[in-house]
Amino acid sequence: MAIKSKRYEEARLEAGSSLELYWWVFMRISGVVLVFLLIGHMWMNAVIMDLNKIDYDYVAQRLSQTTWKVYDWLILALALLHGGNGLRYVLDDWVRDPVKRFWTKVVAYSLLAFIFFLGSLSLFNHDFGVN
């Protein structure tokens, strides 16, 4: 079960398993990191850059630099883990039927794993043709 506590000490007592406590801590740490990464990402692409000018060449230019590949991949990995675990909390709360809940999770996790694979491929394995 997801931890409902609002204090670390209580969360430690409430956690059914140490894995559940690790997820609880991970949500907080990844959350802080994601706030900064995402504000930077959005500021760069929507405030500094004109959104409507974003095309293949712009993306290629940006992703020709290793720094941005790593930056974007960090967002991808952390956001999928953070979002996937958040979705697990929501499904545990809102899908009551165990069979339905199981299959919803199978579909959701598979989709997220596929998106992680697809995103990683385009970041690291695709040659955008920019030097």
Added chain:
Amino acid sequence: MYRGREGQWAFYLHRISGLGILVFLVLHVANIASAMWGPEVSNALMKFYHQPVFQIGLLALIAGVLYHGFNGLRIILMDFTRWGVRYQRQLWYGVWALFVVFYLPFLIRIGGSILGGGHGD
């Protein structure tokens, strides 16, 4: 722990914004990954997303990310400080103050381009 009023609104908005962001993330990665099918496919898809209706969606998304992020910091303060839970309501108004400060530049920039008709080719 808290029912009704600000605490409950904060909780529901956090969940809904979180789910919305996750859905966007899937579409966004699929869009960027289209580059693997070449510039033509990629540019066609991006041009499709430059329509004003998606820009409005993007404004909603940015609002969701900023709220979810700042409210997440509020949750962390409630978890790890001795006073956080006591001041959860005041903190929530702090979240909205931060939200307005960070959202305005996006609203002006993207809203301006929607109204100015500077979209697509």
